[in-house]
Amino acid sequence: MRRSPQGVEVLLCGQMKTPPLWGLPKGTPNPGESLEETARREVTEETGLQVEATRRIGSIRYWFTKGGVKYHKTVHFFLMASRGGSIEDHDPEYDVVRWFPARQALCTLTYKNEVDIVEKALALFEEEGAEREKGPASA
Numbered sequence: 001m002r003r004s005p006q007g008v009e010v011l012l013c014g015q016m017k018t019p020p021l022w023g024l025p026k027g028t029p030n031p032g033e034s035l036e037e038t039a040r041r042e043v044t045e046e047t048g049l050q051v052e053a054t055r056r057i058g059s060i061r062y063w064f065t066k067g068g069v070k071y072h073k074t075v076h077f078f079l080m081a082s083r084g085g086s087i088e089d090h091d092p093e094y095d096v097v098r099w100f101p102a103r104q105a106l107c108t109l110t111y112k113n114e115v116d117i118v119e120k121a122l123a124l125f126e127e128e129g130a131e132r133e134k135g136p137a138s139a
Contacts, residue, residue, distance in 0.1 A: 010105035048089030053078040
């Protein structure tokens, strides 16, 4: 997520098949990686952005079938801050990586469980912004 002059924006990854699939970056941990390390690596690979995790959002669980085998997957999400890179450098897993205004992102995402994650992320993002605006506490 980021703040722009137009408001809060959410980065989504799209596969332009029929119908199009829009989602959040996610992937599988490499051996020895923490959940946060996996999230940072996958976001960087799939979006082209260099990121830092600022807060844990939550996780989702789902089943999918690949090659006739049924898999159960748990995906852990973190609020990320971009520290560089370019969405033009995303990997070929997605056809397009694009910033959406927050409300439009919620309507664009393909899966309801990812909509729920973005809603939680928006609340955390606004909370972080309010804390920054207050400044340090004084005694």
